[in-house]
Each structure stands twice: as C-alpha cells, then as structure tokens.
Amino acid sequence: MDPLSLARAVKDRAQEPFRHLAATARTVADPRLPLLVALNRTLFTPLYRASFLAAAAGSGVLRCMATRPCDLESIAEHLGTGPEERRRLRAWLDIGVRLGELDLREGCYRLRSRTAKALAREGNDAVAAALEELLRFHVPALRDAPRMLQGGGRFGLGDQDGLVVARSSLVVRGLVEAAVRRALPRTAPVRLLEVGCGSGAHVRYAARLNPRLTALAIDLQAEVAARAAKNMAQWGLADRVEIRRGDLRTLDLQPQFDVVTMHNNIYYFPQDERAEVLARARSLLAPGGTLLLTSSCRGSGTLGIEVLNLWFEYARFGGPLPREDELLDQLRAAGFDDVRASRVLPGQAFRAFTGSNAATGPARALPARSTVTAEGAAS
Ligand SMILES: C[S@@+](CC[C@H](N)C(=O)[O-])C[C@H]1O[C@@H](n2cnc3c(N)ncnc32)[C@H](O)[C@@H]1O
Incomplete structure (x- = not known):
C-alpha cells in the first residue's frame, strides 16, 4: 500500500465510529419515533393482547390450559387442527408468550398473566365473550362507520355471532x-x-x-x-x-x-x-x-x-x-x-x-x- 492510501485508510477507520454515531443520532432524533414508542405502549400492545386473549378464550385454549400445562399436540388436538398446521399454531402461541399471557416451559404452554388466568375461569365466561364481542363487533362499528356513511353499507344480523x-x-x-x-x-x-x-x-x-x-x-x-x-x-x-x-x-x-x-x-x-x-x-x-x-x-x-x-x-x-x-x-x-x-x-x-x-x-x-x-x- 502506498503511503497516500495508507493515510486515507487510517483516516476512514478513525472516522467510522463517528459516522455510526451520527447515523444513530439521526435515527433517534426522527420526530416520528417518540410517537411510535408511545403508541406501541398505549395502543398496539394492548390491542394485540386483547386480540390474543379473545381468540384464546373463544377457542377454548385458555380453558384447556387452566387444568394443566399443554404441549403443542394437545392444543392442536383440542382445536382439531391437522399436523400441517403445527407450525402456524406454534407461531400464534409464541406471540402469546411474547405478550406475557402464556409461559413456555419444557415444551408445554401454561397460563401466565393474571388476565389470562381470570378469563380461563368458567365463571368469567360472559366477560371473555364480551371481550370477543368488543373485538368482533364493536371494533368494526368504530372502524367502518365512515366507510358505511359513504358507501351506505349497514350491519345485518349475520354480522353478529349469535352464540x-x-x-x-x-x-x-x-x-x-x-x-x-x-x-x-x-x-x-x-x-x-x-x-x-x-x-x-x-x-x-x-x-x-x-x-x-x-x-x-x-x-x-x-x-x-x-x-x-x-x-x-x-x-x-x-x-x-x-x-x-x-x-x-x-x-x-x-x-x-x-x-x-x-x-x-x-x-x-x-x-x-x-x-x-x-x-x-x-x-x-x-x-x-x-x-x-x-x-x-x-x-x-x-x-x-x-x-x-x-x-x-x-x-x-x-x-x-x-x-x-x-x-x-x-x-x-x-x-x-x-x-x-x-x-x-x-x-x-x-x-x-x-x-x-x-x-x-x-x-x-x-x-x-x-x-x-x-x-x-x-x-
Ligand atoms: C342480546 S341477545 C340477549 C339474549 C338474552 N335475552 C339475554 O339477555 O341473555 C338478543 C337476542 O334476541 C333475539 N331476537 C332478536 N329479535 C328477535 C325477535 N324478533 N324474535 C325473537 N328473538 C329475537 C336475538 O336472536 C338474540 O339472541
């Protein structure tokens, strides 16, 4: 390496950490970031939790885990899903773990959060169903109102799940x-x-x-x-x-x-x-x-x-x-x-x-x- 290239390489090396630092500072200073972080905490995560819990309660998965820890096979059996769906079932359950609702130990899923344990109780079935109603019927009313006003659509009895x-x-x-x-x-x-x-x-x-x-x-x-x-x-x-x-x-x-x-x-x-x-x-x-x-x-x-x-x-x-x-x-x-x-x-x-x-x-x-x-x- 000629002396000039050597000098340039040394200079670039020396500047590299500063460039990284500047890029990180620019990313952190993105004005959208604080809003995203706040929404993640106040809106996105509670919505994910509510959706997961409603589905887990409605499908009977919470009730299944209320009596004993369940491995993937027994949950699949409970849901009546075929072996080809194991990977997708695991992906869904793992989000439940990530959200802190479930725990996974020694290959078995179990209830972790207080809410999951409460919703699994038979005496709280009406509350679990109310959560499901909120997500399946109340959310569409709030979400679709402007579109319905413009397009003239209306809900029918078939849009409710009577059960x-x-x-x-x-x-x-x-x-x-x-x-x-x-x-x-x-x-x-x-x-x-x-x-x-x-x-x-x-x-x-x-x-x-x-x-x-x-x-x-x-x-x-x-x-x-x-x-x-x-x-x-x-x-x-x-x-x-x-x-x-x-x-x-x-x-x-x-x-x-x-x-x-x-x-x-x-x-x-x-x-x-x-x-x-x-x-x-x-x-x-x-x-x-x-x-x-x-x-x-x-x-x-x-x-x-x-x-x-x-x-x-x-x-x-x-x-x-x-x-x-x-x-x-x-x-x-x-x-x-x-x-x-x-x-x-x-x-x-x-x-x-x-x-x-x-x-x-x-x-x-x-x-x-x-x-x-x-x-x-x-x-
Ligand atoms: C919100 S649910 C209430 C169920 C029950 N009365 C209760 O309080 O738990 C309303 C029920 O009324 C029924 N319903 C609505 N219109 C009806 C009608 N014209 N004749 C008979 N049942 C009706 C619906 O099918 C639905 O099951």
Missing part, C-alpha cells in the same frame, strides 16, 4: 335477575313466554324462583335456539321449558301467558316499530298478565354501551338503544296499563320496564303475520 352474543349478554345477568326477582310471582303457577332467550339462563333463573313455572322460550336465530334447547336439557328443565326458533312478530299463539319477558333485545327492533312489537307481546298475555322488559338505555351508559348503541345505529335491522321516556311512551301506545320504569342499580343505564295487560276483558290480540312452523322448532 357469542348469547354468552356476552350475561355480563348483566345480575341486573336481569334482580328485575326478575321483583316481577315474578313465586308460588302461583306461571306460564312464561321469553322472547329472544339467548342462552336460556334467565328462564332457568325464573324456573328456579318459581317451581310451578312452565315456559316457552323463543329466539330468532336457529343456532341460538338450538343451544338454548341443549342447555335446558343439561339443566334438567326440558320438561318445563320448551324452546323454539321463532320471531315475536310472527308468533301465532293464543293470549295464554301470565308473564312475557324481553331481556336485552328491544333494540333488535326499529324504533318506529317498537310500539307495534310491544302490542304483539301484549296480545300474547292473558288478562292481568305482565310484561317485564329489561334493557340498557341511552344516556348514562358506559363507553361499551355507547358503542353497542353505535353498532345498532349502523344496523339495517333494529335501532338505537331506547331512552327511558321514549320506551315508556311506546309501552303506553301498545296498550299496557300501569307502565313503570325502574333503575335496578343506582348509577346504571340498565332499566326494568313493566306493564300490565288490563285485568278485565279479553287481551287485545293483533293478527299474526305468519305462523311459526314446526320446522322452526328447535326442540
């Missing part, structure tokens, strides 16, 4: 049960019609309160009605509770019920049809019978309730959550007497509405639009 909603609705189970306790006769024989029964848990509660109660429980969605029928059989209530797939609006039955209940579903009906729907419910009550309707109302709700309201604002069926005064007017318009709204718990947006069908004279029946067919019966 997830049937489980997540039970987050307000305690409030519904308090309302049922207040409204249900305890000793006299009661013939109950429950509209939109979901899992059937509220009918089960009513049947426990009154051992002489028998019920017909209907749900619009076939898979929901089928699951409710299965639940009734498991709970030993199949001889007291009949489950049918059916639509309140087209149900052709005699006015034979002492109590009609509608829990958490008045917003499945458009606002301007609610008085008619309630009149249909009244037409199925025997003289002197009672309607008990429970619902979260607009106004003082949690953020989750406001987003639920947003979803129904963007649904092509149904409508916004009710306002207390508006629903009271609709109950009166439907012909109910002694119409009342009560707050089940102070500070909550949840209300119990009651109305009675006049004790004297025949129930004012409405003509049915069509008949629920025998094929529609889930059991």
Whole structure:
C-alpha cells in the first residue's frame, strides 16, 4: 500500500465510529419515533393482547390450559387442527408468550398473566365473550362507520355471532335477575313466554324462583335456539321449558301467558316499530298478565354501551338503544296499563320496564303475520 492510501485508510477507520454515531443520532432524533414508542405502549400492545386473549378464550385454549400445562399436540388436538398446521399454531402461541399471557416451559404452554388466568375461569365466561364481542363487533362499528356513511353499507344480523352474543349478554345477568326477582310471582303457577332467550339462563333463573313455572322460550336465530334447547336439557328443565326458533312478530299463539319477558333485545327492533312489537307481546298475555322488559338505555351508559348503541345505529335491522321516556311512551301506545320504569342499580343505564295487560276483558290480540312452523322448532 502506498503511503497516500495508507493515510486515507487510517483516516476512514478513525472516522467510522463517528459516522455510526451520527447515523444513530439521526435515527433517534426522527420526530416520528417518540410517537411510535408511545403508541406501541398505549395502543398496539394492548390491542394485540386483547386480540390474543379473545381468540384464546373463544377457542377454548385458555380453558384447556387452566387444568394443566399443554404441549403443542394437545392444543392442536383440542382445536382439531391437522399436523400441517403445527407450525402456524406454534407461531400464534409464541406471540402469546411474547405478550406475557402464556409461559413456555419444557415444551408445554401454561397460563401466565393474571388476565389470562381470570378469563380461563368458567365463571368469567360472559366477560371473555364480551371481550370477543368488543373485538368482533364493536371494533368494526368504530372502524367502518365512515366507510358505511359513504358507501351506505349497514350491519345485518349475520354480522353478529349469535352464540357469542348469547354468552356476552350475561355480563348483566345480575341486573336481569334482580328485575326478575321483583316481577315474578313465586308460588302461583306461571306460564312464561321469553322472547329472544339467548342462552336460556334467565328462564332457568325464573324456573328456579318459581317451581310451578312452565315456559316457552323463543329466539330468532336457529343456532341460538338450538343451544338454548341443549342447555335446558343439561339443566334438567326440558320438561318445563320448551324452546323454539321463532320471531315475536310472527308468533301465532293464543293470549295464554301470565308473564312475557324481553331481556336485552328491544333494540333488535326499529324504533318506529317498537310500539307495534310491544302490542304483539301484549296480545300474547292473558288478562292481568305482565310484561317485564329489561334493557340498557341511552344516556348514562358506559363507553361499551355507547358503542353497542353505535353498532345498532349502523344496523339495517333494529335501532338505537331506547331512552327511558321514549320506551315508556311506546309501552303506553301498545296498550299496557300501569307502565313503570325502574333503575335496578343506582348509577346504571340498565332499566326494568313493566306493564300490565288490563285485568278485565279479553287481551287485545293483533293478527299474526305468519305462523311459526314446526320446522322452526328447535326442540
Ligand atoms: C342480546 S341477545 C340477549 C339474549 C338474552 N335475552 C339475554 O339477555 O341473555 C338478543 C337476542 O334476541 C333475539 N331476537 C332478536 N329479535 C328477535 C325477535 N324478533 N324474535 C325473537 N328473538 C329475537 C336475538 O336472536 C338474540 O339472541
């Protein structure tokens, strides 16, 4: 090497660390970096955690690990996935480890975070389902609203997973049960019609309160009605509770019920049809019978309730959550007497509405639009 090249090489070597330092300083000084770091902590990671946990709870993977640590094979078996999917399953589980939700020791995955352990508990199933509902239905409402406004798209009932909603609705189970306790006769024989029964848990509660109660429980969605029928059989209530797939609006039955209940579903009906729907419910009550309707109302709700309201604002069926005064007017318009709204718990947006069908004279029946067919019966 000639002396000039040697001198240049020595100079370059000497400058190299400074060039690295300058490049690092330029990268660190990128004005976007602090925002990215902050978003990673406050938005991205919680969203990844929520998504992982919702999927792990919904697929039963958390429950599987709640009893014992599970190797890849047993998790694959639980999910019913083939050997060709092992690599992808591992990739997903490893993100769970990276997020701190799971632990991997000696080839076995186990629950690590407190949240994962809590969501794995059977008693917290409604909360796990609520997390799934939030990600699968609430997030699309927030995300797609501008696009829907521009393109005119709307959510349909098929955009909800009825089985997830049937489980997540039970987050307000305690409030519904308090309302049922207040409204249900305890000793006299009661013939109950429950509209939109979901899992059937509220009918089960009513049947426990009154051992002489028998019920017909209907749900619009076939898979929901089928699951409710299965639940009734498991709970030993199949001889007291009949489950049918059916639509309140087209149900052709005699006015034979002492109590009609509608829990958490008045917003499945458009606002301007609610008085008619309630009149249909009244037409199925025997003289002197009672309607008990429970619902979260607009106004003082949690953020989750406001987003639920947003979803129904963007649904092509149904409508916004009710306002207390508006629903009271609709109950009166439907012909109910002694119409009342009560707050089940102070500070909550949840209300119990009651109305009675006049004790004297025949129930004012409405003509049915069509008949629920025998094929529609889930059991
Ligand atoms: C949010 S879920 C509530 C389920 C249950 N009542 C509870 O509180 O856990 C509403 C249910 O009402 C049902 N539903 C909606 N419209 C209906 C109708 N027209 N007739 C019967 N069921 C209906 C839906 O299929 C859904 O299962």
